[in-house]
Amino acid sequence: MKRRSVVNRTKIKKNRIWITVVLFLLLTVLMVADMALSATALLGYAMNTKLSDTVLGLTGVFEEYEKTGSVPASFTGDYFVNDGGNVVDKRGRDTCAKGYSLDYSTGERSGTVKVYSDSDDRVLAMSEEEGLKINLDEVVDALDEEGNKFDIKGLLLPWTVGSDSDQRFDVPVWIARELSDGREVYLKSSVVINATDYVTVDRLLSSLMVVYMVVLLIVIINAVNSILNQKRLIKMFFTDGVTGGRNWSFFLMKGEQRLKKRRNAKRSYAVLDVDVVKYLNFCICHSISEGEKLLCRVYRNIKDTVGRRDMVVRCNSADFAVLMEIRDPDSAREKINSLMKAVESAAGEYSVNFHMGAYLIEGSSDRSARKYIDLEELYNNASTAREALDNTDESGISYFDSKMVEDQRWVNTVSERQQAALDNEEFVVYYQPKYDPRTDTLRGAEALIRWQSPEFGFLTPYKFIPIFENNGFITEIDHYMIAHAARDQKRWLDMGLECVPVSVNVSRTHFAEPDLAEQIRDMVDKEGTPHELIEIELTESAFFDDKKAMLRTVTKLKEYGFAVSMDDFCSGYSSLNSLKDMPLDVLKLDAEFFRGENADQRGRIVVAEAIRLARSLEMRTVAEGVEIKEQVDFLAEQQCDMIQGYYYAKPMPGQDYEQKMKKASGPQQ
Ligand code: C2E
Ligand code: MG
Ligand code: MG
Numbered sequence: 229m230k231r232r233s234v235v236n237r238t239k240i241k242k243n244r245i246w247i248t249v250v251l252f253l254l255l256t257v258l259m260v261a262d263m264a265l266s267a268t269a270l271l272g273y274a275m276n277t278k279l280s281d282t283v284l285g286l287t288g289v290f291e292e293y294e295k296t297g298s299v300p301a302s303f304t305g306d307y308f309v310n311d312g313g314n315v316v317d318k319r320g321r322d323t324c325a326k327g328y329s330l331d332y333s334t335g336e337r338s339g340t341v342k343v344y345s346d347s348d349d350r351v352l353a354m355s356e357e358e359g360l361k362i363n364l365d366e367v368v369d370a371l372d373e374e375g376n377k378f379d380i381k382g383l384l385l386p387w388t389v390g391s392d393s394d395q396r397f398d399v400p401v402w403i404a405r406e407l408s409d410g411r412e413v414y415l416k417s418s419v420v421i422n423a424t425d426y427v428t429v430d431r432l433l434s435s436l437m438v439v440y441m442v443v444l445l446i447v448i449i450n451a452v453n454s455i456l457n458q459k460r461l462i463k464m465f466f467t468d469g470v471t472g473g474r475n476w477s478f479f480l481m482k483g484e485q486r487l488k489k490r491r492n493a494k495r496s497y498a499v500l501d502v503d504v505v506k507y508l509n510f511c512i513c514h515s516i517s518e519g520e521k522l523l524c525r526v527y528r529n530i531k532d533t534v535g536r537r538d539m540v541v542r543c544n545s546a547d548f549a550v551l552m553e554i555r556d557p558d559s560a561r562e563k564i565n566s567l568m569k570a571v572e573s574a575a576g577e578y579s580v581n582f583h584m585g586a587y588l589i590e591g592s593s594d595r596s597a598r599k600y601i602d603l604e605e606l607y608n609n610a611s612t613a614r615e616a617l618d619n620t621d622e623s624g625i626s627y628f629d630s631k632m633v634e635d636q637r638w639v640n641t642v643s644e645r646q647q648a649a650l651d652n653e654e655f656v657v658y659y660q661p662k663y664d665p666r667t668d669t670l671r672g673a674e675a676l677i678r679w680q681s682p683e684f685g686f687l688t689p690y691k692f693i694p695i696f697e698n699n700g701f702i703t704e705i706d707h708y709m710i711a712h713a714a715r716d717q718k719r720w721l722d723m724g725l726e727c728v729p730v731s732v733n734v735s736r737t738h739f740a741e742p743d744l745a746e747q748i749r750d751m752v753d754k755e756g757t758p759h760e761l762i763e764i765e766l767t768e769s770a771f772f773d774d775k776k777a778m779l780r781t782v783t784k785l786k787e788y789g790f791a792v793s794m795d796d797f798c799s800g801y802s803s804l805n806s807l808k809d810m811p812l813d814v815l816k817l818d819a820e821f822f823r824g825e826n827a828d829q830r831g832r833i834v835v836a837e838a839i840r841l842a843r844s845l846e847m848r849t850v851a852e853g854v855e856i857k858e859q860v861d862f863l864a865e866q867q868c869d870m871i872q873g874y875y876y877a878k879p880m881p882g883q884d885y886e887q888k889m890k891k892a893s894g895p896q897q
Contacts, residue, residue, distance in 0.1 A: 248451040255447060259440040263433060278419045280332040283341050283403055286415050290405045293413050306416040316411070324402045324414055339405075346400035346416065468542045470520050471527040476543040483539050483551045484603040487589070494591035496557045498564060499603070500550040501610040502530065502571055505581040505621055507546035514578070519546075525574035526582075533570040549607050560588055568625055581623040585614025588627070612636055642695045649679065650704060656680050657712045659730065659885035662850055662872040665864035670892040672728045672850075674765070674872060675713040676879045677705065702735040709733070710748055714755035714762055716882055721757070725889045731763035731793055731814075739766075739777060745784035752790075759789035763814065767795045775809065782810050793850070797838065807845060815842040819853020819873075832862060839866045 292300045298317075299307055306320025315322065325345040332338060399419040406412050466478035474482075487497065504510070504526065511519035523542060530540045530550060538552035550567070554560045564586055571582050587610040612635075613628035649655060655677055662672040679687040696702040713730050721727050738744055752762050764785055766778075782792050793814030794806070798821070807815075821835050835851070842849045851863050854873030863871055877888070 248455070252444075252447055252451065255444065259444070263436060263440070266433060266436060279330060279343060279401070282401070282417050282419055283330065283332045283343075284337055286403055286417060287337060287339075289415055290407075290413055294407050299415075303415070308414050310412045310414065312410060320416065322414070323416075324404075342404040344402035344404060344414070346402060471524050471542050473527055473531070474539070474541045476541055476549065479539055479541040479543065479549050479551070480603055484601060486537075486539075486551070487601045487603060488599065496554040496560065496591045497589040498550070498552050498554055498560055499587045499589065499606045499610045500548075500552070500564070500567070501585040501607060501614045502526070502548040502550060503583045503585075503614055504546035505583055505623070510578070510580060522574065522578070522580065525576070526571055529570040529574045530567065533567050543607075547611075549610075551603070554588070557588070557590060560586075564625060568623070572623060581621055583614050583617040583623070584625045585610040585612065585616070586625060586627050587613060609633075638691075639695050639698075642692050643699050643701075645681075645683070646692075646696065646699075646701050646704075649681065650708060654680055654682070655705065655708060657709060657716065657882060658879040659882060660872055660879035661877045661885065661888055662728075662870040663876045665860045665868060665871045668876075670728055670888065671870050672731065672763070673885060674731045674879075675709055675733075677709055678879075697735055697737060700737065703738050703741070706732070706734050706738050707747070707751065710751050710762070711755065714752045714757040717761045718755045718757045720886060720889060721761070725886070726892060727761050727889070728892075729761055729763045729791060731765045731791075733765045733767070733795065736767060739774070739781060742777065742780075745781050745788060748785065748790065749788045760791070763791040763793055765793050765795040765816065767799075775806075779809060782812065786811060786813070796852070798834070804841075807841070807847075812847055814848045814850055816850045816852055816872075817868075822851070822853055822855070822859050835863070835868075836866045839863075839868050843867065 289299055289303045292298075293309075299319075306318075306323075308318035308320075308322050308324075309316050323346050329340055330343045331340050400416065401419060402414050402416050404412050404414045466474055468475040504522065507519060510522065523546060526548060527540065527542060530548060534540060534550065534552045538550070540548060540550045543549045552563070552567075554563060564584070568582065568584055571584070574580075575582075587606050589606065609628045609632070612632045613626040616626045616632065617624045656679070658676045658678050659673040660676055661670050662674065663669065664671045677689050677693070679692055681687060693702070693705075696705055710732050713732050717727055717730055734744075734748075741747070748762075748764065749759070752759060766782075785792050791813040792810075793816055794810070794812050795816045796818045797815050799818040815838070817835060817838055821831050839849045848869040850870040850872055851859075851868050852872050854860060854863065854871045854875050856875060859873075860871060860875055880888075
């Protein structure tokens with residue numbers, strides 16, 4: 229069956245994983261930044277407080293120096309005094325690095341001092357340009373600006389202290405103050421940090437970190453979960469429920485991508501439609517589960533035969549679509565034949581046949597043409613090729629050719645034009661007379677359609693009836709023909725002609741309508757034609773559709789007074805059984821009886837027996853397609869009731885048939 233997929237162009241948009249990754253990274257950065265800021269803010273606050281204490285502790289030393297010009301004996305540390313360029317007094321070494329101003333205030337004392345780092349010893353944080361950074365807010369700002377110019381070892385201090393309260397950390401600093409005479413006194417001191425000072429900070433930060441870790445973990449689990457779920461969903465969306473392999477949507481999406489993006493443009497491909505013939509019958513005979521097992525074997529065998537990158541999917545009840553690469557176009561048929569063998573081997577002990585339609589895509593270096601590749605259309609071409617095998621049940625391979633494109637185009641044209649043609653009465657009723665071979669008298673006629681198209685000329689039914697049967701328009705045609713035949717009959721009756729029954733073909737698809745008998749009755753009544761002048765012809769294959777419905781319709785038609793005939797008897801199906809069940813009036817022997825090699829010997833035996841059988845069942849017989857005198861003589865001998873064939877007359881326009889009727893009072897010339 230041809231595909232017109234709805235989901236085929238649905239692009240499955242994967243949830244953007246990178247969004248999750250970016251969110252995750254963002255959260256991590258925020259978390260680290262927040263922790264660093266919190267840590268530095270707390271540390272900075274503690275350092276400033278400690279430093280203020282240190283400064284206050286040294287205020288007495290500065291005041292003493294102001295008064296006496298020397299440091300008090302209680303101050304044993306290093307110091308130096310600067311009078312605006314020269315060191316005028318000192319103890320120890322000047323290891324003063326860069327500094328900054330600190331506003332301090334505790335109780336009544338407050339003021340501004342300069343605080344310098346000590347370049348000899350470890351410091352909290354040291355900038356090459358700016359020296360000590362005790363205010364850790366500044367450290368963070370400077371870090372932002374200056375990258376890693378800082379030795380940030382000191383920043384890690386709180387984390388390495390642990391809870392050992394004896395552990396201490398001395399940060400050496402120089403505190404400088406200007407005396408009233410303009411000199412500057414620099415005193416070396418240190419900020420002492422005990423482990424206990426930082427345990428609280430440490431805990432606070434630890435718990436903050438735990439919260440962040442939990443949040444991070446939830447985010448990670450969530451992200452992983454949604455990725456896995458998405459993968460599962462996508463897999464389900466692209467999986468075939470019967471074979472467990474990929475499905476049609478996947479075939480279209482990936483296959484088309486592959487054809488469009490193939491690197492080696494010269495490489496050829498084959499698109500195949502593989503069908504299990506009469507799969508439904510197989511399931512009825514052997515169960516649905518056996519049928520599905522068969523499909524799985526077919527799928528597996530194809531998959532095992534084609535290349536690793538080739539694709540195969542089940543796309544319809546028993547249809548498979550295959551896209552396979554063909555390295556060497558000359559070997560395409562060989563490769564497809566071996567694939568067919570693999571498919572056939574899936575039947576195992578059962579007698580199953582397979583049809584394969586193939587469409588070959590020749591390699592081409594024209595890159596722009598590849599942009600317009602439509603895999604669905606290519607598959608439909610393969611299906612068209614496969615449909616050419618519909619009239620046989622034998623396994624076979626059919627290759628798509630341009631004639632099929634022409635045929636398809638014609639199907640489309642007819643389908644587009646059919647309604648207008650009906651409205652414009654372009655369909656013409658031809659009549660083919662039926663004669664009694666024993667007396668050569670006119671006994672009936674068959675109404676046969678012709679299309680007198682202003683566009684396409686004169687068309688016989690073979691050019692359009694199968695198309696109407698496929699697209700359902702045949703029911704309109706049947707109505708049209710019944711109405712026209714009834715109208716003609718009524719007119720001829722009114723003209724005083726001796727009318728004989730005219731048979732009209734009613735398509736098998738029409739028999740799905742439960743009120744068909746009523747429709748026919750009403751149409752004939754509308755024209756005012758006696759029912760016995762209209763006969764209904766059913767093709768033999770129609771008897772295989774819904775027997776009960778068919779029997780109901782045939783019975784009703786007979787009740788209404790219409791004769792019913794079986795057309796094309798023995799044209800392909802054995803319908804002896806239908807003869808048993810259906811109360812038919814006329815049996816039309818198929819023209820094939822009178823053609824072919826054995827038409828003379830064996831054919832004659834069958835025809836003679838068929839006529840006898842019909843007679844025993846109280847049915848009349850009509851032999852179709854009779855062209856030569858010997859056949860007429862033979863049929864007359866066998867008591868065949870009527871002959872419809874070129875020997876007597878070809879189908880003719882209504883006016884010609886009217887003339888024939890006028891002459892019908894005597895035997896044919
Ligand atoms: P059919 O109903 O079996 O019609 C008999 C066909 O055999 C007619 O072909 C007729 O022209 C042809 N025929 C009759 N005698 C001879 C002969 O001696 N030699 C040869 N070679 N052919 C002969 P036609 O008119 O082309 O119709 C073909 C088929 O189209 C019909 O087969 C019928 O199945 C279908 N058909 C025709 N008209 C209608 C219609 O109005 N409605 C429906 N549903 N089908 C129609
Ligand atoms: Mg017929
Ligand atoms: Mg026929």
